[in-house]
Amino acid sequence: MDISITDLNTALRDHPNKGELQIVEALREIGAIQETCSTYDQVEPVKLDGFFEQRWMTPIVETVQSDQRHHIRSLFEVIRAGLMMPRTSLGRIAKSLTHNRTLHEAAAISNESNFEQINNLMCSLNKAFVWDFSGNKCLTYSYALVRLARRRGIPAKLVIGVRTRPFFSHAWVELHKQVVSDAATLKQSLAVIMEV
Incomplete structure (x- = not known):
């Protein structure tokens, strides 16, 4: 997940027959890379100079010990959100x-404890996310993470942002006004259209 796109493109330039590389096939199969079809298809509008572009993937988190209940709840939320996404709208989400928001948001829980707990939730959710077939990975992941966090009294927020030219939309999760499930600079690159 942490491979640099520049390094990957450099490695590919050294091999004339790109189709023979097993790493390329493996990355393509899991949806981490795909052939570039647009020179501007990233969160930040930068021109791509290679054959591949990076796609959204589950966030990299520190490996933590978590119990089986977290994995089961995460799997349930992934399946629930995945089934719901194709048949819903942003308004319904x-x-x-809003209906699901807990009373714990005003509780005086330390920020450090919240961030540690959400890291544990993301670790479990990452393992369960292999079962997502929704087609809208960032929104499904963010929705499931917010539901899991709020169930534990963590005041996480689902945020959706867009860019108009060229059009690009993305969903992420914030905790205490800090992005926890993606790049910290998202709000600088996208206009927020929904925060709940």
């Missing part, structure tokens, strides 16, 4: 999260 916002309504369900």
